[in-house]
Amino acid sequence: MSGPLEMLVTPQEMGRIDHAAAASGIDSYALMRAAGTAVAARLLARFPHVERVAVLCGPGNNGGDGYVAARACAQAGVPVVVHSLGDPAKLEGDARHAFDDAGMQPQALADYHPQGGDVVVDALFGAGLSRAIEGEAADCIDRIGEAATPVVAIDLPSGVGGDSGAVLGTALQAVETVTFFARKPGHLLMPGRDLCGTLSVVDIGIPARYASLADSRVVENTPALWQHVFPHAQAAGHKFARGHLGVFSGPMSATGAARLSAEAGLTAGAGLVTVASSGQALAVNAAHLTAVMVKRVDTLEDVRDFASDNRMKAFVLGPGFGVGAKVRDYALALRENALVLDADGITAFAEERPALAEAFSAGDTRLVVTPHAGEFARLFPDFVPEEGRSKLDAARLAAAAINAIVVFKGSDTVIAAPDGRAAINTNAPPWLATAGAGDVLSGITGGLLSQSMPAFEAAAAAVWLHGEAARHAGPGMTADDLPQALARVQRDGLFADRRFDGSAGRTS
Incomplete structure (x- = not known):
């Protein structure tokens, strides 16, 4: 075939x-x-x-x-x-x-x-x-x-x-x-x-x-799946045309995850990235960021004001943020926007999944959730892979349940859409299993969403690019290495030579 x-x-x-x-x-x-x-x-x-x-x-x-x-x-x-x-x-x-x-x-x-x-x-x-x-x-x-x-x-x-x-x-x-x-x-x-x-x-x-x-509708995740809608910078374009991504930071002692996401989003092509930080953590974030901007966001009203700017195209919420009512309130306030919900943001809805599903139930799919196995079990205990149910089945059921793209992470990450489309990723090397790698994946996904890439294709592309960057970085890499490795993947011409021929990740 x-x-x-x-x-x-x-x-x-x-x-x-x-x-x-x-x-x-x-x-x-x-x-x-x-x-x-x-x-x-x-x-x-x-x-x-x-x-x-x-x-x-x-x-x-x-x-x-x-x-x-x-x-x-x-x-x-x-x-x-x-x-x-x-x-x-x-x-x-x-x-x-x-x-x-x-x-x-x-x-x-x-x-x-x-x-x-x-x-x-x-x-x-x-x-x-x-x-x-x-x-x-x-x-x-x-x-x-x-x-x-x-x-x-x-x-x-x-x-x-x-x-x-x-x-x-x-x-x-x-x-x-x-x-x-x-x-x-x-x-x-x-x-x-x-x-x-x-x-x-x-x-x-x-x-x-x-x-x-x-x-x-079920395929391997290769560039052939998403290359036709992958965003490319235009000669006459400007930074706002490439999208503005907002990434929410955690408290002063847990700001690193948001910065990893923000840098990854910028590298993935977002024209601007802003870290939304509480006043308590503002100085820490500002001291560590250069190309990424910082904005003070302390209250739910601040979130709504931030999201109301029509130049904001996508948001990342959850990495290092903390679990509780605050992250749920923020997520629900972003219900009209493209949102990547990861880490603490997923766990926070473990007992409130119906609220999340209701908030994003109407219109085009704009929510992407990126659970690893433990987070998946907390948010979707009724769909956990078990005898008679595969990881593929579980991800597709979960996606339909909350009208979201579900990125069920692992060495065989499954990306599933509510309409039954699904892709299995195979190019992630074993050394990608390292602290902070998931935060980078969320940022890449957000960066592609901010450029108006459709949610399923954006998530699939992000997962593949994440794996390819790790392969390029090699054993011993850390999450801090991934954005730079992603930039090298693009700069060195692998985009044309390996990705868009659909060959990477294939078996022989």
Whole structure:
């Protein structure tokens, strides 16, 4: 499947696509042969001196792919053993055809014990698994893990949920995963993304038009999603044309978070940024800021006056601000404006979510909330990811509940809109998990909102740029390094060379 936006396909949708392709007259067994042969080719390319291939076949079509792969490896002159889960004589359809063509007598799965030099082909369950693995399959997976035997997985490592990326009981760690037609959410959501190893998407002959049978609103977060509305400075423009962002500061002992947000917003392109500070913290903020302005804001009336200036385009509230009625009052006073609500601002509405939802219920989506897992659980306890609900599902439910863009942060940040659009981000390096990084993300988001970028695209772009800046800064970076790294990302031409070709964050 090709195109600038590569959507993600759930296992259920993939089933419909397979069925529709077969119903149209496409030879489904030819597709299986193409799949299994592609797996064998990837294995032999990666392990050209493999001593033995152990193919573990399940009772469905994933197992059928495995029998094809086993035959292809044997034809290449590699020793092959096959172990089956269940009685292969009970296989039906294409899987039975593949078993018959392979001409191999499988041993029981319980009898597989890894040997030195083995490479395992995991053809047990694939993406359609919906319950925890147990019994002999779980025991076999554990033996493979203990032996650290390399695994090439078909579709998804067994034990990884195709919808959620969650581990269902136990799961194999693959060095490579080969999937077909399109990626599933479980390929991008953690821990599934890590368990997949290197991911390859292989074209086995299903026409791209069948993508119309899937929900095209769920994609990976790449620049192809938002580049068409990304703001660029115009030759005849001026600072107010690029937007004015307001960032609310916390008390004197907690001003740093707001300054991080403010600097990030300025770097993201806002023409002006003003830190709204209490009189108590005014001197501290003024002493540390140069290009960012400072304004005294002590009361709710001051907030309303600040927001009434039609040159103010967006606000950031919450980083270092403190939890309580004051932050709720400020947020509700900004209900007509674009607002990024983060950190303390999220926690403050834990018991008052209906008020937040009501305030931003009308009109275009203009509220962006950016919770990490703990904050998400406080604001959306009814949507917390759990068995049967993925992080993707949780974020989409939360977004619809409060008519906001929800940025559910983490190594697999999900950006969700009330209308069901969602994007999963993959380019964040592990060293981005550092104090203050979230404050920078809020500032980038606010800076893009201030330039009138639509809220969903602004949040998605901010998350991607945040990750790219961290990658550019490298290990050992701190949150203070991120705005400067973001400026370098733009100045060094990565905008044209890496972002807008949609390639960053892709797997190979």
